[in-house]
Amino acid sequence: MIGLISYLVFFATVASILAIAVLGLNLQWGNTGLFNGGVVAFFGAGAYGTLILGSPALEGQLGGFELAYPLALTGGMVAAALLAWAVGALTLRLRHDYLAIATFGVAVAFESLMRNAEWLAGGAKGIRGFERPLRAALGDGFLYNLAFLGFVLCLLVAVYLFLERLVGSPFGRLLRAIREDEDAARSLGKRPARVRLVAFVTGSAIMGLAGGLYASFYAFVSPQDILPVLTFQIWAMLIVGGAGNNRGAIMGTVLIWGAWTGSGWALSRFAPIEAQLYTGSIQFVMIGAVIVGMLLWRPQGLFPERLVVSQSGRSN
Amino acid sequence: MAEPILSTRGLSRHFGPLKAVDGVSLDIREGSITGLIGPNGAGKSTLFNLLTGALKPTAGTVTLAGRDVTGLPPDRLFALGLGRTFQIPRPFARMSVLENVMLAPLAQTGERLAGPFLSPGRVRAEEAAIRARALEVLDFVTLAPLADHPAGKISGGQMKLLELARILMGDPKLILLDEPAAGVNPTLTRTLIGKIEELNRAGKTFVIIEHDMDFVMRHCDPVIALAEGRVIFQGTAAEARANPDLLDAYLGAPAGD
Numbered sequence: 001m002i003g004l005i006s007y008l009v010f011f012a013t014v015a016s017i018l019a020i021a022v023l024g025l026n027l028q029w030g031n032t033g034l035f036n037g038g039v040v041a042f043f044g045a046g047a048y049g050t051l052i053l054g055s056p057a058l059e060g061q062l063g064g065f066e067l068a069y070p071l072a073l074t075g076g077m078v079a080a081a082l083l084a085w086a087v088g089a090l091t092l093r094l095r096h097d098y099l100a101i102a103t104f105g106v107a108v109a110f111e112s113l114m115r116n117a118e119w120l121a122g123g124a125k126g127i128r129g130f131e132r133p134l135r136a137a138l139g140d141g142f143l144y145n146l147a148f149l150g151f152v153l154c155l156l157v158a159v160y161l162f163l164e165r166l167v168g169s170p171f172g173r174l175l176r177a178i179r180e181d182e183d184a185a186r187s188l189g190k191r192p193a194r195v196r197l198v199a200f201v202t203g204s205a206i207m208g209l210a211g212g213l214y215a216s217f218y219a220f221v222s223p224q225d226i227l228p229v230l231t232f233q234i235w236a237m238l239i240v241g242g243a244g245n246n247r248g249a250i251m252g253t254v255l256i257w258g259a260w261t262g263s264g265w266a267l268s269r270f271a272p273i274e275a276q277l278y279t280g281s282i283q284f285v286m287i288g289a290v291i292v293g294m295l296l297w298r299p300q301g302l303f304p305e306r307l308v309v310s311q312s313g314r315s316n
Numbered sequence: 317m318a319e320p321i322l323s324t325r326g327l328s329r330h331f332g333p334l335k336a337v338d339g340v341s342l343d344i345r346e347g348s349i350t351g352l353i354g355p356n357g358a359g360k361s362t363l364f365n366l367l368t369g370a371l372k373p374t375a376g377t378v379t380l381a382g383r384d385v386t387g388l389p390p391d392r393l394f395a396l397g398l399g400r401t402f403q404i405p406r407p408f409a410r411m412s413v414l415e416n417v418m419l420a421p422l423a424q425t426g427e428r429l430a431g432p433f434l435s436p437g438r439v440r441a442e443e444a445a446i447r448a449r450a451l452e453v454l455d456f457v458t459l460a461p462l463a464d465h466p467a468g469k470i471s472g473g474q475m476k477l478l479e480l481a482r483i484l485m486g487d488p489k490l491i492l493l494d495e496p497a498a499g500v501n502p503t504l505t506r507t508l509i510g511k512i513e514e515l516n517r518a519g520k521t522f523v524i525i526e527h528d529m530d531f532v533m534r535h536c537d538p539v540i541a542l543a544e545g546r547v548i549f550q551g552t553a554a555e556a557r558a559n560p561d562l563l564d565a566y567l568g569a570p571a572g573d
Contacts, residue, residue: 169439170418170426173411177419180408187368187402188420188482189394198429244410307412307466 019253024206030243033179037100038107044226046208047215049079051129069133080208126222242301327376336362338545351536359545399483403494405475409468420485473504
């Protein structure tokens, strides 16, 4: 029983962290129509940034800043935001599929850099960051995991409330207008290029926060954590949940992460021995099938976007 | 004659060897409803795109209310008092009709990322005012009952009225309409014409591109005709009806044959 509960706590922690990343993608794709095909690059920038800034000096690699945890986490977000700003300034003129290809390439380049630049973050070995925060006070057991889950949930709620406020404001209306028709928005005096960049950087900083939480939860990050499949998982979560709907994004995360871990467990248990080697690939196929199936039969997701009329203007 | 609200001098746009607009000089009189006609391929749409900033000219100048605006992008032109609609309507489809209209006012505090967080009171006050004005404008264009509908689900004619409502939020001095009557049922066309004439009496200047000669002859004065990228006629509707060059351009046969 206690084993199940502690597993559920673990599951909920990872799902909540991923939900934060999905919310970041929802700002970019669901609200603004920016096709970010390189989510892991920004997730990874946050993960590596947080660990590098928070860790004690490590032989032969960047580090030794030993910033306090909140600062390191913020630093990770800033790293993701800076990467997004650089990438965005170069690629946001590209539309839809081209933007997706460009950002996908950035993510692959980022992973490749991390895998090869040992001086930066340990290369393929990864970076063993700092001890999990408050470990001395809470120990390593169930209590710690519960406390960390509480912390992650608080941040998830904070991000959710921030985004709800944002998309319900005139800024959100502007994002949707740019998503719907950029030229029409321009003819009404708006400046899409600038707004797209703001949305891209903000969404990426949120993904960076998710990455920082993920890395500090495991106290470790390596190139294995930032493979392209994570981008597709995050996309599947958003598409299943419902692009443009923040609550849908969170529900989609729980569903897809549940299906992913559940199928992994079932395959390892029930698949024939000869097939065991391929269970990972089978899961990849399943994620792809979920995305395609959803786009074919219910493109608006399980929780479709609601038609918003800016809430602050609602008559009293 | 008062200073023209919009004028061009030697305005040209070439696509490779094709001179889509070739040395067009014209003056749009303030307070007029000017019709811009011409057969297919005459360069009307290109000229329209040059006037609205969607395209940059190869040569020539555009002056809006005495100010050189050559090559300015559409967002700047809207801020300077030039509103436009599109030939094929471009509503923000997955937004409500009301939201479409509320988008348009310039320099909203809440349109900045930090706005809703740093000055929530000001954003709320602005929103209330924008909302009230948007409902007024929707009422004016007869779309108030559809305020909460998705803009992508209304009829083509209603979309044209919606586009008019959107630009009215910016209080433009000059409004350019691209084929307002095309694909619109007669009832809505009459509504649209009524609104245009009402706005015109209130001082707004219109330039209307229209294929439908009958529409132009009836509602526009003066009339400017283009053919092969050049102005071939400027004058009143009555003069246009009697002009042999114009008939020639339209019917493709020399007049008097």
